[in-house]
Amino acid sequence: MSKKAITTVAFSLLTVLAFAQTIVSTTPEDKKVILEEFTGINCVFCPDGHAIAQAIQDNNPGNVFLVNIHTGSFANPGSGQPDFRTSFGAAIAGQSNLTGYPAGTVNRHFFPGQSQGGGTAMSRSQWANASNQILAQPAYLNLGVEAEIDVQTNELTVHVEVYYTGNSPFSTNKLNVALLQNNTLGPQTGGGMGNEYVHMHRLVHMVTGQWGIDINSTTTGSFIDETFTYTIPADYRDVPVELADLELVAFVTETTQEIISGNGAFPTYTGITIANDAFLKDISDIIDQCGSEIAPEITIQNLGSNTLTSLDIEYSVNGGTVESYTWTGNLTSLQSEKVELPAIPYTVQSTNTVSISLPSDDNNANNDGTVDFDEAVGGTGTVYLTLNTDNWGSEVRWNLYDEAGNSLYSGGPYPNNTQINETFELAEGCYTFDLRDTYGDGGGVTFLEDSNGVQLFFTNGNYGSGVTSNFSSDGVLGIGDQNLSSFALYPNPANTELHLVGIGTADITVYNILGSQIMVVNDATDKVSLDVSSLQAGTYFVKLTSNEGTITKKFIVNR
Template sequence: MFKKLSLSLVFTVFAFGSYAQTIVSTSPQDKNVVLEEFTGIYCQFCPDGHARAQAIKDGNPDRVSLINIHTGGFANPSGNAPDFRTNYGAAIAAQTGLTGYPSGTVNRHVFSGNNTILDRGQWAIRANEILGTASNVNIAAEANIDIQTNELTVHVEAYYTSNSAESTNKLNVAVLQDNTKGPQSGGGQGSNYNHMHRLVDLITGQWGEDITNTTAGSFIDRTFTYTIPADYRDVPTNLADMKVVVFITETTQEIPTGVTTLPTYTGLTNNNDAAIAEIPEIEPTCDTELSANVVIKNLGADPITSLPITYTINGEANTFTWTGNLLSLRSETVSLPAVTYTLNSTNTLEVTIPNDDDNSNNSLTTTFDQAAEGTGTVNLEIRTDAYGSECRWNLRDSNGNIIENGGPYPNNTTVNLTFNLDADCYLFTGIDTWGDGGTRFTLTDSDGTQLFYAVGNWGAETTGQFGSNGVLGTNDFSTENIALYPNPASTVLNLKNAENANIEVYDILGKLILTQNNIDVDAQINVANLQAGTYFIKISKDNSVTTKKFLVTK
């Protein structure tokens, strides 16, 4: 069974902290970062901003607070889209000098010029500056939610280690909600984008409550109670996804420091209630070793510190014991150790945990398919969008070795490549260096079986597995021995082992430069009149096509 921490201990800490100076440090500390990001649901590049902000927090998890503020034209909902805006966002944005999205402020500080607004490329370096700067005030907070009444209690302490530049400061308590699914133009998730750190309310109002004692040694101790509504602008609330950011401002601008706190929960029905919340989708695979993930959630009052997990794949059972400290209503994704198994056309994974106060949520089952298997001859068609320079791809074997790769390519062009593969399991990865996808990848074998397909705004990366039986197509000629030399070339390009093939030469923009049919076994191509640059040669024979790149120098 799983071990639990005493619930009474949790209550004692919270209650004691509510009535005594127990949670804030009185020793001088550096500033914490509060990054307010202005965002929306129709913002092509906002997911890149979200990723950059999260990377800053991941590097300093206890010292960086993220607040995503939905405001402006990109946040205005249309049709049945959710309304993530608040009554506060427009005023906060108005004092920044905001001109485009995604952008944000770091501690509402003016780093240069007259405005606080920063584009996403500046956030990391400015955050590091703030983290290395001494603060004149420390802040700490703790929170609790009663799930029977939806009442949120927030206890805040602040201590001034030196005098503030302003005689009056402002105390701000922001309520945020994580994990809200909704539309997003960028990110490749459509209407299933996961919106995080979403500002839903300011308990202390637009600009906070006054702090009038801001000299060295001043101690601030305040407690707030607030009832979380069933929804914000018709977007349902989820108590398990709520969190609080508390920060101080000098006037309504400069933020000396802030802190994020995750609430504890009271009013839960069961003490011991671990749940299997989700088994993330397992994509079709040809690998006979599986490392699956499972999401566990604590629905009980007592923290979970140890949890045996049994995972059965096609009838073969395996066990793993997770350890940690999972508090009430918190979730954690657990990576189960990789195990070998017998791969079937359809496979079953069942995950179970021991009996507790509620056994209705202790087991979950999912299925996953075997990936398509093709012949040993594979054709890759690449159709780039208007940003072919962002396109990259690679093909890895079962050992993780990259055996083929390519990119960048011209804009709005089609590239066809052919590979001869050994019998193995392969992973194809399409990459967009900007992060929004757009290139269409199609992988088929010599029999026309589709092995992989990706189209649309698939984000920064799209992947898929497929198997090969290693048997070359009957109508294909081997491209393994084709040689192209010298490369770079200046006058003559030699093409060896492509007898009777047809060739087409394209420039970097996809313009056809020359063609030649039924070439000799050792053909020569005159490139003396071509300008210096990059070219592609398309070699076709017996319904098989391969494309190679060469350079011309002068």
């Protein structure tokens, strides 16, 4: 359900509050870059745009500021996806005349010969050159910005000063303040990180409205001092707000287009009443395990007013020996950090519990936590891979790793709409199967089975950028499936009947694309005809299991 928050923006002219008297330079400066990138979570090339923009900022610290605007069809969330759009993005993108994604504007300036569609939008290959041009140009105004957030009330106070070192060609300019959020985890097609892609500089609100507020004094020596207050909601479109991850970018425009210059700031925080408060914010989920040691990953956050520089972290598995790790760093108020703890030995059980404890401080209610994980499924030493590609087999990659992280088997890319069958012979131990899709939209049905027909891994193809799973092997090799090599089926596609030949003596199981069992024939011999007239059109799998091993083939029902 969508949440509605009532927010207010207050404007105060020439009011300084607790801020410094003057935060803006009166000496002429060159322009600073405001790079607005139009992006979306379902845009395969947008991660490349993010990297290009970030590199431009990294190469020009303090002079380049990024605003990532999720808008357009690639930003429309699918089922279960977060909505990173705002009510402001479509209008900003609309005036840029963009024709493809990712697109970006540099100071909303038109660069002849670099434009996407005759407007200010440019393809990502043009951003660096355009930024260098802007950085070399003198600005007729300077801008300074600072902000603070009261964590008790969520009230944001933004203080902006503008000083005109020259005359504007316009009698009225517009002052804009954008609120951004960093470090938001979520899906990103082409990002290769599943739902763990880190979204940065994400526009969540325009504090000054769609196109800013008017500046009516725009001649040399004009000094503008504005303070804005705004109550930050708990979420934007059901995406939670993290106060510690917020960022401000302020800029001045001519009309709604040309940005003269701007600046950025990270807020400071007030209203923190506890001096020392280390918070165990998260313990990362742990997939099924079969190894003898594990390295838990946690997130710690400083909720106190004092800077956090050291923590003695204690942890154990299944109530066993307690290990201690001393973290050192520098976390100011509300800052957080992921910490991978050193591996700890344990004996795996069917269900396992990792316990974490932070040292005693002024608030011990948030110092402890646990996470459970299960024992991975076990199989024999002979394992069969059945992998089906979709219309984009070139996107598929997979690896089978041993416990030391060595890749023993790998595959991909493959042809489209093809079934791939591989056999692995494994020694006793723990193994990890990693399946990837380079585009990020999954592939076809894929599963692992051992020589006894035990399913070690299964996906119906909806694995996004990738999936990882563990299993163990007892090292005992199967007899082999050489006696099943003559197994064939026809016609394929089938309509009413599917004929199986060369099966010897075996049990037959038919599965749909979701892995659900829909038909079983036990102790079949030689040749069998299956009635498929009641099956819906689509893709199915038939598995033979005999004393000689198992084999799986795909068939299609057409109507």
